[in-house]
Amino acid sequence: MNRFSQILQSLRTQPGYTLMRGAARFGTVRQLVGQSRRLIQRRRLEAYLLQCEAQLQDSVFAPLDRLGFVGRLRRDGVAFGLKLPQSMVADILAFAKGNACYADRQVGRGFRLDSRAAAEAELGKPILVAQYFNAVAECGAIGRLARDPLLQWIAGAYLQSVPTFVGGNLWWTFPVQALAEDRDRHAHLFHRDVDDFRFFKFFFYLTDVEPGDGAHVCVLASHRKPPVLGIADRWNLRRYSDDEIAERYGVDDIVEICGGAGTGFAENTLCVHKGMTPTRAPRLLLQLQYALFDYGVMHDRRSLSTLAMLA
Template sequence: MISRYRLMRGVLKRKFAREFCWRLTALCLHSEKKKFIARTQATIKNSIFGLDQARVGTDVDLLSHNGATPGLPLPEPMVKEVLAYATQSPVYADRDKKRGFYLSDLKRVEQKLGKEVLLAQYFNILNNEHIRKIAYDPYLLLVAASYLQAPPKLMGANLWWTFPSNPSAEDKSKHAHVFHYDLDDVKFVKFFFYITDVDEDCGPHVYVEGSNRVIKYKNSWLRSLRFTDAEIEEAYGRDKVKYVMGPAGSTLIEDTITIHKGTTPTKQPRLLLQFEFSINTYPEMSCECDESELAFAV
């Protein structure tokens, strides 16, 4: 039997279908959205970001026009808490629940797997009180509600390392290091936080400005498309390809229907924290699992 998630992805492949379904949903949820925003605005003084309402409107406008926009930076104490969590907790190579290891054992894991590890992620990160506090901060909730035009639901919380490596074409595609777009719901938005400093040698995130609005590629009903750098530059122009760099704590807000990709670090690993908000949720997108499913590789 086809899942809700796969059905959604099939129905909403075309932009006109997404727009129609989103506007109809937003109309139906208008009253609930207004109540949610009012309740959240009443807690704005509790935001760790030093938030004001005007900033929310600016972020949403830029997000809608460009597909992504820099957000308020994550305060340094929170950056340190997330980094501490990452260094003390097991992480899982290739997002595989049976390939757990501690960072100090990276080389041992690579020897066992017979390849370099490009990406390793954590599971159940919302169990950490500091990460949970960031996820439900009024800043994130207000931006998400205003952009989605609906009460936002936390679809997923993810934290992962990208390591310097020479990945195979299979690993680059599997871990989204080629241009693509996401189709996670009728409308969704992600918040990315750099937990380590990121320059051109540390695996910056890349997105194509305006590709959320202007579709210059042929779609497919049957599969998620991947695009070469040359195809994207020819379609959109090199000036629209934006590399996101900045110190630890830097924030990017993005609707990843916008064409984007990860890049492979060449010098230092990158640690990135992500929260995704949507109108509907799907278990396929969650990074939460039963602890009994997790196992160490070494």
Template sequence: MSLPSPDKSGTTSLEAIARNGSILRRMAVRIPTYLKDMRENPAWLPMFVLARTMPGRQLHWRGAKPAYPVRGAHKTIFTGVDRDAVVAGLRSEGLFSGLALPASIHEEIASFAQRTPCFGNFDRRLEFLPSGHKEAEAHFGRPLLSGHFFERVLDCDAALAVQRDPLLLDIAAHYLGGQAKMITTRVWWSFPSGGVSDAEKNLASLGKYHFDLDDWRMLKFFFYLVPVDDGTGPHVYVRGSHKRRILKHQLTLLVGHPADEVLSVYGEQSPVTLTGEAGLGFVEDPFGFHMGTVPTRAPRLMMEVGFGVSPPSRRRFDGEPVVR
């Protein structure tokens, strides 16, 4: 494919400002989206204010509806998965690793992701084929740490098979409550890139512990679509951080915090680094602290299927639609 011409406007993406600007500027660029969210769903504001606090979360968890077995849950592409063991691991650690995609599924998604153009750094102006990553960086004149497919993932039948697998909903319902629903799907690359600043790492959600605050209760399934070792940017999760939080981290508007600050609370032994072969899957409560590390040797290709309990938002804060 031919690459689009570099953007000379100097316009800074909303995502970049929201992650890298001053606190006041980061709040300011989000205001239009916040106002739309409040108009469409008045319940969004209490969630945004209170879901970061432990009392608010504990109160909301009490409203979880009973979960019943999902119809057809046995018709799953996964083998040897005990739903109750997964849920028990999530309640205890916030994380369960041990899911495995069939080879035919993860190979088909990886093939799709190799031949389909992606968008660099969440920006639709930065479109390129993953195999041409280095050439795209030179063409656009900037590091490209990530490549997202946005709604193009819906053109991949294997990705849809994962998204719609009844076992995922069954696990989500028994952890989150009977209100659980699928709220987002994405496939993306994380690339090695030289000369990357801390701000650019933050833009790609790499190298800094953070927690997600998109709903009162959430669950995210992740799948590696290529082999991932220490040089491929493995995902890291801080075990137990989903169920306790110091007051400072409850009252701040920021969701990202330095590693030394996080580990001083939860202990040096609390992080688990997830490495494994293509097809490895794990599920986490994303209110726990986690991060993607920066690939140094080879790009990482990953899929995410997220579940929540509230009506899903129609947009990300950077203006991109949420893919469901």
């Protein structure tokens, strides 16, 4: 399917999301919509933040310099300092081990972790990524995180609007010799996201992530300094090679994010970023995404009638 056909199909199936992506790749449009939303929701946002502050004692996170965190997220496009309780890490791992995940995020490719080899044999290829569906609804720990008052305060303060939780996703990345098309499909090449006019994500490692072994990599402040390597890059969204990014940015700007199980951070993934393929151990990652508007494409909800296991 060529690019034009893909756009036409997307317009038929996801018209709002497709039109947004066409407009939001331009910084002036993102700024105009964001500022308009901020003015419209100013009073609602003030009340929302006060409500979150009144509930901070219920957060699972240790006290945090919230203003500093949001300031770093605005400046660098990424902010660190979140840590999940080990009991919550254990709960999410137990959910992952007790439920089916789905190769390539395809509803008809379900398998359990102990049968991955059989699933790969049936597919005739190594499985790079496998996602859980309905995890936000079915895993109590993930649902609680999505409602955590500290995360909600950060979301409101950063977006400058009453935030919309648009979805959570939990997935494994396995240490395999992945096909080039799978590395492209699952964003293991540098790229930027345009998921709304203003948006960002929380990421949490549920397994230890050591240097060179499946880390998330981002380029600091690249949400404000996009990689314009040619005229078309001013509006084009594409994959970038490691060499292209190294040519555009300093080595100190390219950050490999490592940490033990429970490590959390926030990122505006309009920043240039990629996932690295693990080399030794599988990586389990949780993503929670907040934005201005919900286009219905970022969530993990799937009808049970559509889910099927690989034989």
